[in-house]
Structure formats: C-alpha cells, structure tokens
Amino acid sequence: MAIEKTFSIIKPNSTLDNNIGNVIAMFEKNGLRIAAAKFTHLSKEKAEGFYIEHKERPFFGELVDFMTSGPVMLMSLEGENAVMKNREIMGATNPAEAADGTVRKLYAKSIGENSVHGSDSAASAERELAYFFEKSDLVDRF
Ligand code: CMP
Numbered sequence: 332m333a334i335e336k337t338f339s340i341i342k343p344n345s346t347l348d349n350n351i352g353n354v355i356a357m358f359e360k361n362g363l364r365i366a367a368a369k370f371t372h373l374s375k376e377k378a379e380g381f382y383i384e385h386k387e388r389p390f391f392g393e394l395v396d397f398m399t400s401g402p403v404m405l406m407s408l409e410g411e412n413a414v415m416k417n418r419e420i421m422g423a424t425n426p427a428e429a430a431d432g433t434v435r436k437l438y439a440k441s442i443g444e445n446s447v448h449g450s451d452s453a454a455s456a457e458r459e460l461a462y463f464f465e466k467s468d469l470v471d472r473f
Contacts, residue, residue: 334473335413336366338459340448343401350438351404357434358408361420364472367407367464373399381462397443405463409472414456417449
C-alpha cells in the first residue's frame with residue numbers, strides 16, 4: 332500500500348468545542364501522522380476559493396459563513412492509503428448517516444457543521460494542500 336498525503340480541516344464547531352485533540356488522536360490512533368499544520372481563521376475570500384466547486388449550490392453562503400465563524404486547523408496527514416483512511420475515520424458527510432465511532436458521529440452537529448473536511452481523492456489532496464501550504468511546509472513523516 333502506498334504512503335500518501337491528504338488534506339484535512341478541523342472545522343469551527345470542533346475547534347470551538349475544544350475537540351482538536353480528540354480529533355487528532357483519532358487520526359494518530361489510526362496510523363495517520365501530521366505532516367503540516369496551521370491554526371488560522373479563514374478569510375471570506377480564502378473560504379470561497381476553497382469551496383469554489385460548490386459556488387452554485389444553495390448552501391454555499393451558509394458554508395462560507397460557517398467556515399469563517401471561528402478558527403480552523405489545517406493539516407496535511409500522511410500514511411498508508413491516507414485519502415481513503417481519513418474518509419473512513421471522518422465518517423459520512425451527513426452525521427445522521429455516519430458510522431459509530433467516526434469523527435462526525437461523535438462530534439458533528441449537522442451536515443453543515445460536520446467537524447472535519449477531508450480530500451475525496453489523491454488529485455483533490457494535491458490541489459487542496461497546494462491551496463493552503465507551501466511545498467516547503469509539507470514534511471515527510473515516513
Ligand atoms: P466538506 O467535506 O467540507 O465539503 C463541502 C461541504 O459542504 C461539506 O463538507 C458539508 O459540510 C457542506 N454541505 C454539503 N451539503 C450540505 C447541505 N445540504 N447543507 C449545508 N452544508 C452542506
């Protein structure tokens with residue numbers, strides 16, 4: 332199995348609920364290592380650019396408002412099969428459909444305030460990491 336990097340955001344509902352450590356512990360217990368991290372407050376422009384593919388969706392305004400409502404933790408996670416592994420750890424986008432023991436089942440409030448973002452493919456991971464990090468920020472952990 333190949334070592335991959337993926338992109339993760341711990342969203343404002345989780346930072347405000349003081350669950351950053353709990354979420355990171357779930358990544359680490361499942362074999363992912365933090366390979367870059369930035370704790371920041373997204374600007375409206377940065378959040379809109381990140382979610383540009385959803386621009387025409389009815390929830391776009393709500394999504395940008397939420398993502399700029401508090402601090403976020405931006406991370407590169409590295410490990411075997413990291414993109415898919417991260418998606419398993421997060422659980423389904425809608426917490427009502429998330430499996431027991433996943434981040435979203437444990438900590439998400441709604442489909443909007445769903446605690447974490449994770450890249451959906453290796454190509455998305457590369458694009459999303461480059462949107463927030465310099466190449467020199469990305470450490471190799473394996
Ligand atoms: P995320 O993985 O960050 O990617 C896009 C986000 O849009 C998604 O998580 C959800 O938080 C959000 N989203 C998707 N569908 C809806 C919806 N119906 N209403 C509000 N937010 C949504």
